[in-house]
Amino acid sequence: MKIYHSPNSPFVRKVMVVAHELDLAGRIERLPSAVGPVRRDATVRRDNPLGQVPTFIADDGAVLYDSRVICEYLDALGGGSFFGSGAARWRNLTDAALGDGLLGAALLARYEAMLRPETLRWADWSRGQLEKVVDVVDRVEEMELGARLDIGTVTVACGLGYLDFRFPDLDWRAGRPRATAWYAGFAQRPSMMATAPAG
Template sequence: MKLHWSPKSPYVRKVMVCAHELGLVHRIELVRSVAAMLTPNERLMLDNPLSKIPTLVLEDGSTLFDSVVICEYLDTLAGGGRLFLERSELKWQALRWHALGDGLIDVLILWRNEREREVPLARLLSAFDLKAQAALRALDREAVHLELAPFSIGHIAIACALGYLDYRLDTVGWRQIAPRLRAWHDQVRHRPALALTEPREG
């Protein structure tokens, strides 16, 4: 399998964390791919017409995207029920955390893009700030449940969102906003799959 990959993308990181957790990383060839919003990547578009990463090319030449689909595919490839939990009382909680983590990443990417514009729109910056802080406070209230629940795709999405905050928006000061979430993250970030995939330049 080939993965269109970047060391900076939080969505690619989600896929790589899953691959490490599931023991599948050795089966994936990484293809360095740039997916800039204003410059579509023609090579990447041969596999994904949306010119987005991550995109996974399977051994038969078919493709899967985006990270939600790829992560579940990898879980199925590893036997199923490992990161996408099957017990209903755990499944829906994990999927909700997955959606919240991905949603926070969406907000953070848009927020960063707006901040980097020559003339940022103040109302947009304020809206992204408000949404990010609300998500962080909601996760802070649930930090104890994150600690007690079996490790899942929900934990991965949230950890990748917090890692992206550290990497791209460290001035937000999320650890002061969500101290209980900080304590959870300070523990989980040392998990090998997360430690090996921390965002980096290059």
């Protein structure tokens, strides 16, 4: 198995956390990539016309994307229960969508600040994206996450970790003791520590 990756992509991190938890990480070859929203990696585009990471190549040659699809494939391969069944499945998928939404908004805000020429930046756009981020973290504060380990909690944790990495000034922990305590514990999982952004 192979994965086109970027060590600081939160979506790649989500896949690799699941792979570590299922004891599959050692079987996945990490292929370098130079993907971006402006300059696109031709090598990745040959397998994934979106030119995004993660892009995953299974042992039988099947190419899978995006991160949720890859995670579900790994879960099936490793006999896991990250997606669950019945009501738990819908809860897990909804929580994963919440975490993915946080990541999507945070990435758009980062691209606006880091890639767009300063004279073309739109402050209202960035503010709107970061308001989504704040609303998601407020919702996480209300959630009963407990000791759950599923696609929802992994995605939310990778989202909060991305905020620490790219938006330290946001101080998402302020006024959110439950989310702070939950993340502090979850971030100590070996899978999370092994996939922490490199800086």
